[in-house]
Amino acid sequence: MENLTIEELLSRYPYAIEFFDVNGLPIEDKQKTIQEYINTLPYVFLEDMGINHQGLFKRFLVFMQRMEDIRKERNFSIHSLTVLGGTDKNGKKEQDKLKISMGEIICIVGPTGSGKSRLLADIEWMAQKDTPTGRRILIDDCIPPESWRFSIEHKLVAQLSQNMNFVMDICVGDFIKLHAQSRMIDDVDDKTLKIIHHANELSGEAFDLNTPLTSLSGGQSRALMVADTAFLSTSPIVLIDEIENAGINRKKALELLVDQNKIVLIATHDPLLALTGDKRIVIKNGGIYKVLETTESEKQRLEQLTEIDNVMMQYRERLRKGELLD
Amino acid sequence: MKFITVSGPPSSGKTSVILKAMEELKPKNLKVGVLKFDCLTTDDDKLYAAQNIDSRVGLSGSLCPDHFFVSNIDDCIDWGSRHAYDVLISESAGLCNRCSPHIKNCTAVCVIDNLMGINTPKKIGPMLKMADIVVITKGDIVSQAEREIFALKIRQANPEGIILHVNGITGQGASQLAALIENGTQVETLRGEELRISMPSALCSYCLGETQIGKEKQKGNVRKMKLD
Numbered sequence: 001m002e003n004l005t006i007e008e009l010l011s012r013y014p015y016a017i018e019f020f021d022v023n024g025l026p027i028e029d030k031q032k033t034i035q036e037y038i039n040t041l042p043y044v045f046l047e048d049m050g051i052n053h054q055g056l057f058k059r060f061l062v063f064m065q066r067m068e069d070i071r072k073e074r075n076f077s078i079h080s081l082t083v084l085g086g087t088d089k090n091g092k093k094e095q096d097k098l099k100i101s102m103g104e105i106i107c108i109v110g111p112t113g114s115g116k117s118r119l120l121a122d123i124e125w126m127a128q129k130d131t132p133t134g135r136r137i138l139i140d141d142c143i144p145p146e147s148w149r150f151s152i153e154h155k156l157v158a159q160l161s162q163n164m165n166f167v168m169d170i171c172v173g174d175f176i177k178l179h180a181q182s183r184m185i186d187d188v189d190d191k192t193l194k195i196i197h198h199a200n201e202l203s204g205e206a207f208d209l210n211t212p213l214t215s216l217s218g219g220q221s222r223a224l225m226v227a228d229t230a231f232l233s234t235s236p237i238v239l240i241d242e243i244e245n246a247g248i249n250r251k252k253a254l255e256l257l258v259d260q261n262k263i264v265l266i267a268t269h270d271p272l273l274a275l276t277g278d279k280r281i282v283i284k285n286g287g288i289y290k291v292l293e294t295t296e297s298e299k300q301r302l303e304q305l306t307e308i309d310n311v312m313m314q315y316r317e318r319l320r321k322g323e324l325l326d
Numbered sequence: 327m328k329f330i331t332v333s334g335p336p337s338s339g340k341t342s343v344i345l346k347a348m349e350e351l352k353p354k355n356l357k358v359g360v361l362k363f364d365c366l367t368t369d370d371d372k373l374y375a376a377q378n379i380d381s382r383v384g385l386s387g388s389l390c391p392d393h394f395f396v397s398n399i400d401d402c403i404d405w406g407s408r409h410a411y412d413v414l415i416s417e418s419a420g421l422c423n424r425c426s427p428h429i430k431n432c433t434a435v436c437v438i439d440n441l442m443g444i445n446t447p448k449k450i451g452p453m454l455k456m457a458d459i460v461v462i463t464k465g466d467i468v469s470q471a472e473r474e475i476f477a478l479k480i481r482q483a484n485p486e487g488i489i490l491h492v493n494g495i496t497g498q499g500a501s502q503l504a505a506l507i508e509n510g511t512q513v514e515t516l517r518g519e520e521l522r523i524s525m526p527s528a529l530c531s532y533c534l535g536e537t538q539i540g541k542e543k544q545k546g547n548v549r550k551m552k553l554d
Contacts (some may be wrong), residue, residue: 022448022482023455050424050452050523059455061483070478117498125502132501148501150488158470167441169470178444178472182478221469228471279368285459292527 003066006030008036015067015184019060023049028248034060053080069308071184073153078102078236079140079261081156086134088287094133095288098281102236105254105264107274110283116267119283120239124263125149131228133286134152157265158235160225166213171226172196173209179232191231198256200226219247227252230260246315251276270307327406328413329513331427333453334437336419337444340495341370341461344379344415344436351462356412361402363395363418363427363477369396373488374487380409391418392525399427400516402470407514407522413507426453435503436487439464447476447483452523459488459506464491478506 001009007030009016020027025041031039040055046052051059085096100106108116118133137144139156148154155163168175171177176195180188200206203223207216216224226248229238238257246302254276257264268274280292315325334340341362348358350378354474360381362370367385372500374381386394395418406414418427428434438446441464447454454460465473473491476512480489488506490501530536530546 018482022479024448030504047524048424050456059485063482066481066485068479070358075455121498121501124499130505140427152474152481154420154479160470161391161466164469165467166472168472175471182475224473225469228469230417233470233474269460280335 002035005033006020009034013064013067015071016064017157018067019063023059025057026211027275048162053282066188067184070153074183074185074234076154076234076236077261078156078263080182082138082141082236084136085136086129086131086136088133088285088289090285091262092285098288098291100263100279101159102261102263103258104279105258105277107277107280108265108267108282108283109269109274110289112146114283118286119281119288120157120267123237126156139187153234154234157237157239158229158233158262159239159241160222160229162226166216166221166224166227168213170213170215171209172207173211173212176228176232177206177230183232183234185232193225195224195231196232197224200225200292203258204249205253210221223248223253226256230256230262236261237265240264240268251280272302272305273307275299275305327403327513328433328510329403329406330413330415330433330510330525331429331436331505332415332417332435332437333420333428333457334461335439335442335450337492338437338439338442340417340419340437341373343461343463343492343500343503344417345373345379346381346429346492346494346500347504347507348413350501351413351508354508356401357410358413358415359406359409359411361399361416363391363398363416365391365419366490367387376501379389380411390464390526392427395427395469396431396521396525399429403513403516413510414513415522417421420450420453424451424453425525426451426456428452428456429516430520431511431520432513432516432519433458433507434437434522435459435461437463437496438480440468441472443499444472444479447479449485456522457482457484457487459490460484461490461492461499461503463492465491466496466498 006027032305035057046056047165080099080101083098085094088094110116121132122133122135123137126149127135128143129136173192176192177188180191183189203219204215205220207220250273254264266273266277274280275294275298278294282289282292318325332340332344353475358379360374361380362368362376365386368383371381371383416427420426434457436454438454438460440462441519456551462477477489490499494504527547530548533541536543
């Protein structure tokens with residue numbers, strides 16, 4: 001790589017352009033090698049950056065290595081996640097083993113302050129008995145490499161919550177493109193259309209490529225977040241936090257994520273969502289108190305609840321249209 | 327004594343992040359001290375006091391905040407040693423986006439928030455690019471996609487550092503930061519140590535209190551923009 005001219009470098013590793021951009025380095029002569037180029041930069045210019053020639057060259061090498069790591073890991077996927085139990089706030093042993101497989105939907109229930117966030121933090125951190133709970137996290141039945149903790153391409157958990165908003169001043173199409181590029185994904189246009197199609201299915205209020213991101217309604221935003229996470233997020237686990245009144249088809253949203261082989265964790269007390277899961281983790285006093293499998297009769301109850309929910313949805317729709325509910 | 331410098335743009339969440347990380351260290355009964363560097367005024371010492379953390383405030387006033395920092399930091403370390411702190415943290419706002427209080431051989435943290443826009447990592451200089459640990463805050467209010475894009479931009483700006491997401495309100499991620507702080511650099515004195523980058527060198531008539539505008543008033547180290 002050191003022997004390539006900048007022109008060759010950019011054609012072989014298109015992401016190398018970002019190195020010049022992020023460091024504010026103007027490229028005038030593309031026929032130089034990177035080392036030659038760096039050597040021509042004036043001392044005063046580098047002093048403004050707070051770096052010297054040697055340091056900048058080293059930063060270039062590390063940059064290329066990191067970007068290559070990210071490119072290689074664009075399909076970070078796991079088959080299972082295992083939580084080996086630790087202790088609750090009183091030092092009492094919790095349920096000792098919980099294995100979650102790809103494509104499963106798991107609900108997490110328990111009062112505020114019971115330790116739901118701590119469980120999640122343990123999963124995110126891939127705890128190895130080095131957190132207050134003493135839990136241990138296995139990925140595909142093995143202890144994950146410690147380097148994963150700090151690499152952005154091995155981030156285990158993606159998050160979706162009611163409080164999240166889009167803040168970028170950009171249209172939907174460009175936004176998805178930017179996200180896809182940041183993941184170094186090739187079939188950007190195809191992915192973009194897929195995401196918009198699914199998002200529109202989830203929210204029922206159509207938007208397109210040119211809709212400004214910040215003008216999306218609450219439901220549209222949530223729908224786009226779900227679809228984008230399903231197709232473009234690196235993380236194999238998706239945590240959904242309090243998405244009860246999001247204005248999207250929740251059942252379809254979960255199906256979409258599971259179809260993309262995500263493990264879905266939902267922190268919720270909405271019975272409709274809680275019964276959709278395969279299992280429920282009950283958290284009490286900082287520990288996993290028990291793990292419940294959704295029973296057959298619960299599944300029947302879910303059908304009843306869905307009917308009630310449908311009635312509510314119909315009424316809502318009629319109100320929206322200005323009809324009477326008599 | 328573990329010594330860590332924490333810097334970041336104003337209102338990025340430095341104090342909240344430090345408070346949450348210190349809360350995680352509480353069960354270990356470590357003695358913690360914080361040095362807060364600011365320009366004009368700060369109430370953060372009260373926030374630290376509320377959590378029983380000793381703190382001292384240094385206000386640079388009309389001086390260059392970075393010069394003020396470096397002229398005081400070795401005395402601060404001596405102060406920390408006298409009080410036998412296990413962990414000493416210096417917190418300072420990076421105001422001109424170039425400077426940073428980062429010192430060679432001292433763990434350096436930069437705090438930056440998700441709301442700043444994806445071009446910000448490019449605009450922030452050594453404060454971000456030369457930090458050992460980059461903490462990204464306010465992740466609970468932006469979308470997952472924007473968080474991922476932002477993290478990549480930071481990775482590009484700082485290929486070597488550790489990137490950590492910490493929520494200053496809920497404390498998510500704070501235990502990870504606390505673990506890193508606990509493993510931070512051991513420092514007894516800073517005399518003879520070196521800054522990671524040189525500080526701004528102006529020394530012009532305006533440094534000496536000049537207020538009038540005009541060519542004849544510009545003396546000393548003056549740099550001109552290319553306009554045409």
